[in-house]
Amino acid sequence: MVKVLDKKTVKKDDSLFGLLAPYKIYVTYFRVLFSEKNKKVFLQLTDNPKNWDNYSKDYRILRRIELGSKKLFLKYLSPRHLLIVMGPLLGIKIPEQEVVINDQISEEIELYSLLMPDKYLNKIIQGLNKILNLNPKRKYKIIEEFFTKEQQKRSD
Numbered sequence: 096m097v098k099v100l101d102k103k104t105v106k107k108d109d110s111l112f113g114l115l116a117p118y119k120i121y122v123t124y125f126r127v128l129f130s131e132k133n134k135k136v137f138l139q140l141t142d143n144p145k146n147w148d149n150y151s152k153d154y155r156i157l158r159r160i161e162l163g164s165k166k167l168f169l170k171y172l173s174p175r176h177l178l179i180v181m182g183p184l185l186g187i188k189i190p191e192q193e194v195v196i197n198d199q200i201s202e203e204i205e206l207y208s209l210l211m212p213d214k215y216l217n218k219i220i221q222g223l224n225k226i227l228n229l230n231p232k233r234k235y236k237i238i239e240e241f242f243t244k245e246q247q248k249r250s251d
Contacts, residue, residue: 114235121173125223127162128154134213138185138223140174142205162220164227171234174205176241177226187222189215 124144128137130153137154141147159167169177177185183196189211197208211219229237 115171115231115238118171118238121171121176123169123172123174123177125167125169125227127157127219127223129157129213129216130154131213136211136213136216136219138209138211138219140177140185140207142173146204146206148206148208162223164224166227169227169229169234171231172229172237174207175200176237178207179244180237180240181226184209185222185226187218189218 121142123140123142126137126139126144126147128139128150130136130151132153133151135154137150139147159165178198178200183198184191184194193211193215195210197206197210199206199208209219
């Protein structure tokens with residue numbers, strides 16, 4: 096779902112945070128689920144936590160402290176921005192054949208899940224922390240790349 100910004104309410108600011116201000120409406124929330132019984136790990140991301148799927152009782156949600164992170168959300172970027180620019184594995188170095196992708200991104204809902212063996216838990220944690228710690232300059236570059244790729248798609 097693309098949100099429309101009112102140009103009259105957005106003030107002109109050429110600083111980096113001023114350039115990011117129109118994208119303040121975008122937020123990506125992350126959740127990592129782990130199952131010792133099934134030996135699987137889920138990485139989920141969404142634009143709204145009410146979209147989280149119900150999960151089996153075998154899975155437990157890993158807390159921020161277990162993940163070594165201060166937060167589990169990313170401002171200024173939607174899941175769609177991350178996926179189009181970083182790819183389906185979000186730049187995490189995992190063999191693609193071992194990952195089950197559940198892509199439910201549409202106009203109504205933005206929910207994306209990766210299911211993989213638990214041996215990749217450390218790589219998931221490292222990749223997630225790398226995403227969560229993006230600096231504002233990198234966030235703005237991702238937004239620019241996203242719009243460039245979207246524009247190319249429309250012209251094709």
